[in-house]
């Protein structure tokens with residue numbers, strides 16, 4: 001029995017919240033992972049309400065709310081997230097070689113937000129990740145893998161000689177056979193080397209080669225291939241991304257990552273720290289982008305909506321704006337992992353109140369009505 005469960009019958013996060021409130025996001029994330037390993041959150045006893053179930057890429061999801069990439073980058077407790085009630089998980093972002101980068105994250109408590117600074121992805125590398133994924137083969141629950149490019153470990157390579165697409169290709173070969181879906185993560189607007197992929201030719205070539213790489217790596221059971229896009233993309237970039245996703249037959253899109261912009265509503269002292277903003281204040285921006293991408297792709301590509309979800313109403317808004325699935329990160333840091341219970345309960349009530357029998361019936365409802 002874990003320390004927290006011995007002392008408290010309540011949600012251990014709630015029990016410890018006065019202490020946790022003072023800690024920085026990455027420390028809280030590590031504590032949550034440690035507590036999940038220790039199984040202090042009891043087994044999820046009730047199954048999800050039927051109205052929350054949905055089918056995407058011919059896979060059944062008990063509910064549409066997943067844990068976003070970056071939280072459990074190594075996938076050590078991804079099955080625990082699913083056990084306590086998340087509808088699916090995403091590990092990564094994984095790079096070819098392990099990356100250990102300096103990462104700073106600040107909590108903007110009053111804004112229910114995080115600002116994080118990073119130049120790359122802290123992760124165990126594709127070799128170790130594929131071994132971990134191989135171990136969970138056959139287990140219940142959909143687990144996607146986000147992949148990106150190395151930033152650390154590549155200083156010795158001449159940038160001109162570097163074959164970035166070749167690196168992606170190698171990561172795909174390592175992880176795709178074990179992934180329920182694969183995400184090409186170009187969402188981090190702070191990575192200069194990725195910015196060029198926002199240009200049409202680069203995106204065309206990148207997506208063409210990665211589509212091919214996934215097909216070759218997994219000829220029999222090809223996992224759905226997704227792109228995670230930046231939240232700060234301009235209008236031309238939005239149109240180009242949609243065009244290229246359709247052209248190269250991508251199976252999904254994730255909208256989106258953190259933003260470099262700062263809404264005027266922010267009140268926390270640390271609001272002007274440099275970095276990417278995540279959490280409640282980015283709900284409106286990322287949902288507007290989702291709406292636009294749903295329209296640009298004619299609702300033909302399932303979209304995972306992420307950014308600023310803290311309630312069932314937020315999840316519902318993203319679903320009505322075109323999201324087939326949604327993900328959360330910052331609200332898990334601010335409110336603890338059992339925020340999933342509240343979001344699911346509220347979402348189920350909203351769906352039922354509007355007469356929907358399942359999540360899929362509500363996808364894009366606001367767009368279809370021409371609003």
Ligand SMILES: Cc1cc2nc3c(=O)[nH]c(=O)nc-3n(C[C@H](O)[C@H](O)[C@H](O)COP(=O)(O)O)c2cc1C
Nearest residue numbers: 068069070092093116257278279307308328329330
């Ligand atoms: C500290 C931190 C690390 C993150 N790391 C990753 C990552 O490795 N890969 C990725 O695709 N997104 C990463 N994200 C972005 C989240 O997956 C998500 O897109 C973003 O936080 C918006 O969702 P939220 O408002 O619910 O937090 C990270 C976010 C934070 C705050």
